[in-house]
Amino acid sequence: MKSLGSIRRDFAPWNDPNAKPYIQFDKVIKKFGDFTAVNNLSLTIFEREFFALLGASGCGKSTLLRMLAGFEEPTAGRILLDGQDLRGIPPYKRPVNMMFQSYALFPHMTVEKNIAFGLKQEGMPAPDIEKRVAEMLRLVKLEQFAKRKPHQLSGGQRQRVALARSVAKRPKVLLLDEPLGALDKKLREETQFELMDLQQELGLTFVVVTHDQEEAMTMADRIAIMDKGEVMQVATPAEIYEAPTSRFVAHFVGNVNMFEGKVAERAANTTRITGATGAQIVVENAAETANGADIVFAIRPEKIKVSSKKPADAVNALEGEVYDVAYLGDMTVYHIKLDDGQMVRASALNASRVTEDPLTWNDRAWVSFRPDAGVVLTR
Amino acid sequence: MNATWSRFNMTSIVLGFAFLYLPIMLLIVFSFNESKLVTVWGGFSTKWYVSLFHNQGLMDATWVTARVGVISATAATVLGTLAAITLTRYTRFRGRVLFSGMVFAPLVMPEVITGLSLLLLFVAVGLDRGFFTVTLAHTTFTMCFVAVVVQSRLVTFDRSLEEAAMDLGAPPVKTFFQITLPVILPAIISGWMLAFTLSLDDLVIASFTSGPGATTLPMKIYSQVRLGVTPEINAACTILIAVVAIGVIIASIANKRREVQRQRDEQAAQRG
Amino acid sequence: MTNIAAAASPSAETAALPTQLAKGFVDRLVIIIPYLWLLFFFLVPFIIVFKISLSQTAIAMPPYMPVLDFSDGISGYFAGFRELNFDNYTLLTQDALYFNAYVTSVIIAGISTILTLIVGYPIAYGMARAPATVRPILLMLVILPFWTSFLIRVYAWIGILKPEGLLNELLLSLHIVSDKLQILNTYNAIFIGIVYSYLPFMVLPLYSSLEKMDYLLIEAAKDLGCPPTSAFWKITFPLSLPGVIAGCLLVFIPAVGEFVIPDLLGGSQTLMIGRTLWNEFFNNRDWPVSSAVAVILLLVLIIPIMFFQQAQARAQEQGK
Numbered sequence: 001m002k003s004l005g006s007i008r009r010d011f012a013p014w015n016d017p018n019a020k021p022y023i024q025f026d027k028v029i030k031k032f033g034d035f036t037a038v039n040n041l042s043l044t045i046f047e048r049e050f051f052a053l054l055g056a057s058g059c060g061k062s063t064l065l066r067m068l069a070g071f072e073e074p075t076a077g078r079i080l081l082d083g084q085d086l087r088g089i090p091p092y093k094r095p096v097n098m099m100f101q102s103y104a105l106f107p108h109m110t111v112e113k114n115i116a117f118g119l120k121q122e123g124m125p126a127p128d129i130e131k132r133v134a135e136m137l138r139l140v141k142l143e144q145f146a147k148r149k150p151h152q153l154s155g156g157q158r159q160r161v162a163l164a165r166s167v168a169k170r171p172k173v174l175l176l177d178e179p180l181g182a183l184d185k186k187l188r189e190e191t192q193f194e195l196m197d198l199q200q201e202l203g204l205t206f207v208v209v210t211h212d213q214e215e216a217m218t219m220a221d222r223i224a225i226m227d228k229g230e231v232m233q234v235a236t237p238a239e240i241y242e243a244p245t246s247r248f249v250a251h252f253v254g255n256v257n258m259f260e261g262k263v264a265e266r267a268a269n270t271t272r273i274t275g276a277t278g279a280q281i282v283v284e285n286a287a288e289t290a291n292g293a294d295i296v297f298a299i300r301p302e303k304i305k306v307s308s309k310k311p312a313d314a315v316n317a318l319e320g321e322v323y324d325v326a327y328l329g330d331m332t333v334y335h336i337k338l339d340d341g342q343m344v345r346a347s348a349l350n351a352s353r354v355t356e357d358p359l360t361w362n363d364r365a366w367v368s369f370r371p372d373a374g375v376v377l378t379r
Numbered sequence: 380m381n382a383t384w385s386r387f388n389m390t391s392i393v394l395g396f397a398f399l400y401l402p403i404m405l406l407i408v409f410s411f412n413e414s415k416l417v418t419v420w421g422g423f424s425t426k427w428y429v430s431l432f433h434n435q436g437l438m439d440a441t442w443v444t445a446r447v448g449v450i451s452a453t454a455a456t457v458l459g460t461l462a463a464i465t466l467t468r469y470t471r472f473r474g475r476v477l478f479s480g481m482v483f484a485p486l487v488m489p490e491v492i493t494g495l496s497l498l499l500l501f502v503a504v505g506l507d508r509g510f511f512t513v514t515l516a517h518t519t520f521t522m523c524f525v526a527v528v529v530q531s532r533l534v535t536f537d538r539s540l541e542e543a544a545m546d547l548g549a550p551p552v553k554t555f556f557q558i559t560l561p562v563i564l565p566a567i568i569s570g571w572m573l574a575f576t577l578s579l580d581d582l583v584i585a586s587f588t589s590g591p592g593a594t595t596l597p598m599k600i601y602s603q604v605r606l607g608v609t610p611e612i613n614a615a616c617t618i619l620i621a622v623v624a625i626g627v628i629i630a631s632i633a634n635k636r637r638e639v640q641r642q643r644d645e646q647a648a649q650r651g
Numbered sequence: 652m653t654n655i656a657a658a659a660s661p662s663a664e665t666a667a668l669p670t671q672l673a674k675g676f677v678d679r680l681v682i683i684i685p686y687l688w689l690l691f692f693f694l695v696p697f698i699i700v701f702k703i704s705l706s707q708t709a710i711a712m713p714p715y716m717p718v719l720d721f722s723d724g725i726s727g728y729f730a731g732f733r734e735l736n737f738d739n740y741t742l743l744t745q746d747a748l749y750f751n752a753y754v755t756s757v758i759i760a761g762i763s764t765i766l767t768l769i770v771g772y773p774i775a776y777g778m779a780r781a782p783a784t785v786r787p788i789l790l791m792l793v794i795l796p797f798w799t800s801f802l803i804r805v806y807a808w809i810g811i812l813k814p815e816g817l818l819n820e821l822l823l824s825l826h827i828v829s830d831k832l833q834i835l836n837t838y839n840a841i842f843i844g845i846v847y848s849y850l851p852f853m854v855l856p857l858y859s860s861l862e863k864m865d866y867l868l869i870e871a872a873k874d875l876g877c878p879p880t881s882a883f884w885k886i887t888f889p890l891s892l893p894g895v896i897a898g899c900l901l902v903f904i905p906a907v908g909e910f911v912i913p914d915l916l917g918g919s920q921t922l923m924i925g926r927t928l929w930n931e932f933f934n935n936r937d938w939p940v941s942s943a944v945a946v947i948l949l950l951v952l953i954i955p956i957m958f959f960q961q962a963q964a965r966a967q968e969q970g971k
Contacts, residue, residue: 395771395773402807403807479960483963484960487905488908489904491929491945496945580799613810616800619799
């Protein structure tokens with residue numbers, strides 16, 4: 001069985017036409033004065049989904065989250081949660097909770113009091129609060145820190161308190177604004193998996209805002225790539241990486257080589273493309289392209305093979321010269337300057353300690369790839 | 380080169396602080412002078428302090444000053460905090476420029492102008508001058524100082540704390556009292572202390588706005604100073620300095636302790 | 652947990668409305684209370700001062716006329732209005748005493764401000780370059796005198812400066828001078844008093860702008876071949892300019908209208924406008940003239956005050 005990416009997914013309500021949407025952004029516009037932060041955006045998130053909003057700073061992803069939390073009201077459009085329009089409901093009456101980028105732990109309260117804060121607001125009886133707080137402390141493994149104040153905790157501990165506080169009320173949706181942004185790299189990787197486990201355990205819907213693509217790829221069921229207040233693509237991490245639908249998305253996630261060209265000939269299964277300088281490549285059929293149409297062929301570096309001789313069975317093989325080589329340990333990255341002047345980036349996994357076909361600067365080299373190794377983009 | 384620079388820095392600091400503190404030190408020293416002449420040392424004595432406590436006029440003035448100080452500082456703290464919130468949180472409302480002008484201008488306004496204008500207001504509305512009018516006047520000019528102190532704290536206040544509280548279900552007013560107020564409380568307290576001290580020190584505005592039976596301590600001291608320097612006034616001044624200095628020193632030591640404890644905690648937390 | 656269905660249902664929505672309104676109401680209250688207070692106790696008094704400056708002295712209580720009130724009905728009110736005139740301002744321009752007092756006050760305040768800057772800058776600079784551990788202590792030592800009574804600090808100088816005072820005793824015993832110096836009751840005493848009393852107002856803004864400055868800039872300048880003195884004038888001083896301006900305004904504006912220092916240290920021979928106002932009011936009981944003096948003083952200071960306010964507003968913006 002073939003699948004995009006290396007993980008088989010059982011949880012995929014977005015592919016089910018009968019699945020009921022849980023959070024819906026319906027033609028939402030948000031303007032701050034003349035600046036349009038969110039531009040006519042529509043988006044659907046499903047129950048129990050781990051959803052990531054990924055984009056550069058200023059793309060509108062945080063605004064989207066803040067509108068869901070109720071700190072901002074949309075200028076136009078609707079936001080629905082479980083079928084109910086959220087307009088006019090203040091943040092303190094919404095069944096969503098947020099984990100803040102700065103954690104926003106109340107400095108004058110102990111860990112315990114911080115976690116209990118939300119429960120007290122809804123008038124939960126004291127014994128129940130105590131029980132719930134103990135449960136939360138256990139969940140984030142901070143039992144012995146209950147009486148400490150936030151400044152007596154390390155960064156990682158503070159992050160866990162913020163998490164415990166935001167899930168203590170069992171919200172329908174947990175919003176996470178750059179939840180791991182303040183942690184160092186090693187702790188961040190550990191915490192990513194902890195967050196995923198927690199989401200599974202509690203069965204909550206998570207919406208996370210991040211600018212870190214690795215973080216989004218690791219944790220999310222689906223990712224929405226945002227740019228200038230608009231959603232560029234919503235898809236699973238594998239689809240985003242292997243089948244981007246636009247140059248922006250292809251460029252935004254990972255490294256990519258782009259071949260500009262025209263459709264020369266469209267056959268039953270394959271399309272022949274003539275590059276700008278005359279090079280011919282054959283690729284698997286892409287969506288709606290007519291003969292003569294301007295297109296871009298996008299291919300990831302690791303899908304390109306580099307060799308000193310032309311591979312005998314290759315459908316696509318182009319010749320050039322080694323311009324740069326970088327040995328990174330687990331893999332080697334080549335920059336090959338093709339004879340038509342285009343630069344190609346290729347990476348090879350160093351699966352064995354000894355290389356049969358070593359290349360160095362200024363060597364003649366061939367790059368080759370399969371027809372299904374990349375995607376044809378029209379925008 | 381560096382050594383000479385730092386020697387230059389040290390010298391300027393030492394000379395600067397000598398200039399700041401020597402006059403006050405001399406004043407304190409001569410309050411313990413046996414001789415009635417302020418400039419000739421006649422031996423150690425505390426007799427001026429004793430006579431001070433038998434001076435009924437001075438004692439009454441002290442009592443008036445303390446009450447005016449506490450009441451006006453408290454009122455000024457409430458008003459000044461509200462003004463600080465208005466300045467930092469509401470960036471757009473009609474008359475904002477006028478408002479910020481009215482908050483900042485009194486900080487540098489010559490006291491004779493403030494005093495005269497307030498007196499004329501009290502006369503115009505038919506308020507009898509006395510304890511009440513001095514308190515109103517002090518509230519007005521000290522609230523602006525409180526506003527500046529609290530405002531500088533609010534500017535650095537992390538708004539996400541309030542958002543977090545609301546997100547967890549606390550309505551705005553509750554959020555203010557449970558989160559904002561406790562966090563900015565140290566600034567509010569120092570605002571109160573500043574207002575109290577300013578009220579305690581003020582001569583000019585009090586002279587304009589006070590009436591019979593509401594003579595404040597600075598007014599009393601001033602009327603005696605005009606008659607000449609006496610060890611008894613030195614003694615009164617020394618007590619006043621001591622009260623304020625002890626208050627300020629205790630406050631800053633407590634502050635320093637908290638800060639040190641906090642840093643120690645943070646280092647411990649970082650170690651794990 | 653809030654139930655969204657309940658929160659969004661029509662009944663809950665109407666229940667949510669009052670809190671929304673209440674929020675707006677509270678917001679408005681927060682603005683209105685200090686606003687009205689300042690309008691009534693700060694702005695309205697100035698209007699009254701202006702009005703009384705147009706009135707005439709009268710032997711009555713209050714000692715001026717017309718007293719604008721409605722005791723004679725509306726027509727009486729307006730009849731009183733017609734009696735207002737600029738006679739007091741004419742007096743101020745004709746009597747050289749007032750003009751001299753204004754000019755002297757501005758000059759004295761200006762000279763004192765420069766002296767305070769000269770005395771304060773090395774202190775602030777030394778503090779900013781001190782080891783980080785002693786800086787808070789030095790800062791507290793600068794602020795501490797500010798907490799002690801202004802009156803007391805001025806009073807302390809009387810005992811030092813008077814002819815048989817401590818300074819003269821010291822100078823005579825060291826044989827630096829052969830005759831007693833007359834310092835008290837001269838303008839020099841006023842300079843000393845202002846520099847001494849306002850020094851913390853100068854040092855604090857200077858310190859905060861000097862402390863923020865990156866010392867690496869000086870090292871970079873030296874590295875590029877700039878000698879230390881020249882590095883100071885080309886790098887340090889320009890960068891501390893906001894502090895210099897703030898400090899000078901904080902000293903200059905109140906010093907122009909200063910009363911206590913000229914009164915206690917300057918003696919009867921010196922002339923400053925704050926004392927003139929005080930004397931007109933308390934000794935001559937001429938409320939209209941002292942009001943006119945106050946109005947002109949305010950006009951003299953209005954430009955520096957607006958400067959100060961703008962600097963404050965800018966500092967506030969940068970703080971954000």
